[in-house]
Amino acid sequence: DIVMTQTPLSLSVTPGQPASISCKSSQSLLFSDGKTYLSWYLQKPGQSPQLLVYEVSSRFSGVPDRFSGSGSGTDFTLKISRVEAEDVGVYYCMQGIGLPWTFGQGTKVEI
Amino acid sequence: QVQLQQSGPGLVRPSQTLSLTCAISGDSVSSNSAAWNWIRQSPSRGLEWLGRTYYRSKWYNDYAASVKSRIIIDPDTSKNQFSLQLNSVTAEDTAVYYCARGSRAYHDSWGQGTLVTVSS
Numbered sequence: 001d002i003v004m005t006q007t008p009l010s011l012s013v014t015p016g017q018p019a020s021i022s023c024k025s026s027q028s029l030l031f032s033d034g035k036t037y038l039s040w041y042l043q044k045p046g047q048s049p050q051l052l053v054y055e056v057s058s059r060f061s062g063v064p065d066r067f068s069g070s071g072s073g074t075d076f077t078l079k080i081s082r083v084e085a086e087d088v089g090v091y092y093c094m095q096g097i098g099l100p101w102t103f104g105q106g107t108k109v110e111i
Numbered sequence: 112q113v114q115l116q117q118s119g120p121g122l123v124r125p126s127q128t129l130s131l132t133c134a135i136s137g138d139s140v141s142s143n144s145a146a147w148n149w150i151r152q153s154p155s156r157g158l159e160w161l162g163r164t165y166y167r168s169k170w171y172n173d174y175a176a177s178v179k180s181r182i183i184i185d186p187d188t189s190k191n192q193f194s195l196q197l198n199s200v201t202a203e204d205t206a207v208y209y210c211a212r213g214s215r216a217y218h219d220s221w222g223q224g225t226l227v228t229v230s231s
Contacts, residue, residue, distance in 0.1 A: 031215070039217045048209055048224050049158070054217035092158060096215030100175040103158035
């Protein structure tokens with residue numbers, strides 16, 4: 001199975017300040033179709049995970065533009081340009097290169 | 112807008128079968144572009160993908176090796192829903208179970224989650 005490793009595991013941020021989360025995969029997430037299948041999710045307290053970013057850098061519908069994804073191969077980053085109070089929760093990366101889909105262990109973001 | 116509504120018991124006895132259902136609105140379980148997944152979450156295992164069912168001219172299933180001998184994911188086209196059966200459960204199967212619409216690219220719609228406790 002592909003192992004997804006996130007750092008840091010927790011992050012305390014000040015509203016209005018930037019935040020960055022790293023995700024590394026145990027093998028390249030570049031698929032044979034030329035796309036890289038790395039997605040990001042936010043699980044707010046007491047809620048189900050919600051999709052933020054897919055294919056490394058494409059924001060899902062309705063996701064604020066303060067969220068941005070970048071990276072290639074095995075190294076990826078999710079950045080929040082200016083953290084807001086509603087951004088608290090646990091962030092997960094997920095790979096879609098091969099079954100089983102696997103997730104990072106999560107990064108808890110708190111204000 | 113796709114909505115997934117989960118149902119099923121929150122308590123299962125050890126060695127028995129865990130059964131959950133996910134009702135779909137806003138899409139079809141027989142869609143040729145979607146896959147219907149079960150994912151669970153526990154403190155010890157984090158988010159763990161269990162398996163999926165999908166239709167591409169015929170029905171397909173994929174399962175995680177960790178549960179492959181014990182799991183069945185079934186579509187029900189008459190009710191536009193899909194189900195999870197996990198046999199011979201133990202305390203290690205205690206988790207919050209989610210259904211989700213998704214593909215290799217992303218999982219964009221999730222059910223509300225069901226906490227299933229395995230205990231006598």
